[in-house]
Amino acid sequence: MQYVKLGRSGLDVSPIAIGAMTYGEPGRGHPTWSLDEDASRPLIRHALECGINLFDTANLYSQGSSEEILGRALADFAYRDEVVIATKIRHRMFEGPNGTGLSRKAIMTEVDNSLRRLGTDYIDLYQIHRLDMATPFEETLLALHDLVTAGKVRYLGASSMAAWQFSKLLHAQEQHGWARFISMQDHYNLVYREEEREMIPLCLEEGLGLIPWSPLARGRLARTTPSPSQGTTRADNDPYAVDLYDSPSDLKVIEAVRGVAKDLGIQPSEVALAWLLQKPGVAAPIVGATKIEHLESAVRALDVVLTEEQIRAVEAPYQPHAVRGI
Numbered sequence: 001m002q003y004v005k006l007g008r009s010g011l012d013v014s015p016i017a018i019g020a021m022t023y024g025e026p027g028r029g030h031p032t033w034s035l036d037e038d039a040s041r042p043l044i045r046h047a048l049e050c051g052i053n054l055f056d057t058a059n060l061y062s063q064g065s066s067e068e069i070l071g072r073a074l075a076d077f078a079y080r081d082e083v084v085i086a087t088k089i090r091h092r093m094f095e096g097p098n099g100t101g102l103s104r105k106a107i108m109t110e111v112d113n114s115l116r117r118l119g120t121d122y123i124d125l126y127q128i129h130r131l132d133m134a135t136p137f138e139e140t141l142l143a144l145h146d147l148v149t150a151g152k153v154r155y156l157g158a159s160s161m162a163a164w165q166f167s168k169l170l171h172a173q174e175q176h177g178w179a180r181f182i183s184m185q186d187h188y189n190l191v192y193r194e195e196e197r198e199m200i201p202l203c204l205e206e207g208l209g210l211i212p213w214s215p216l217a218r219g220r221l222a223r224t225t226p227s228p229s230q231g232t233t234r235a236d237n238d239p240y241a242v243d244l245y246d247s248p249s250d251l252k253v254i255e256a257v258r259g260v261a262k263d264l265g266i267q268p269s270e271v272a273l274a275w276l277l278q279k280p281g282v283a284a285p286i287v288g289a290t291k292i293e294h295l296e297s298a299v300r301a302l303d304v305v306l307t308e309e310q311i312r313a314v315e316a317p318y319q320p321h322a323v324r325g326i
Helices: 037-049 061-077 104-118 137-150 163-176 199-206 239-244 248-264 268-277 292-303 308-315
Strands: 017-019 054-056 084-089 123-128 153-159 181-185
Touching (some): 037 061, 037 292, 061 084, 061 104, 084 104, 104 123, 104 137, 123 181, 137 153, 163 181, 163 199, 268 292, 268 308
Parallel strands (some): 017 054, 123 153
């Protein structure tokens, strides 16, 4: 495994990240298709054996169960200082006032809850899980800065928002001398490329690493079945995917990916990941793996280099989309 720096930071990460939304006790709120602890642990262990060191979760995922499962597995299978644990905060964790958002109160409460569930003294990458428009962003940024100075958090990251909003946050951090975001977890894949317009150029200019979520478009770029959107447990129980991907042009992109994969004798998912990995600024696409083969296929994609002709083939069918995922 050849590790890369996350943006301009000194943090070494594997060029594939594991999305731990896949791991969480079913029935604990979100999502219904997640794997329980017994099914999750072998996948986390195999990811480590493959050299993957970046694991992304959130307090929201299965109402904290994802953090618990991931924390116990990493404690059993890994040397803590070699792995990079990324988690997120913003969404509602309990009913009533202060149960959601990015207020100072919520941040200070939820970081301790995440640390407890993960079973660790520090979080490597603490990310805001979208914006909280009801809280002044200066309050959020100062609270995050204080977590870094307190040693509870090593680095800060952000997730999908408008580029103008992210620019304001970065400017405020620089203006006040607060700890700066080093990464953007954005919605980016072959069937959704709207981030290329503003967000990615901003991140390249500011030196932030990209760790795209849904790099395989909720599995649509991975399946080899006749239907790109049905036939798996997740596909049949993931209504959010329908909200994200409903453009007729998506199918043409998927067909182009399958065509290149057939020519190369590899899986469509490997073509989709290889395309992302060749894009400027992309450090580590976040892959949600439910089978060992998913992990091994993702690692194989690291050795795939697409030609300019192949890149044009998979990019040509793309049509502009409405903004999704913010």
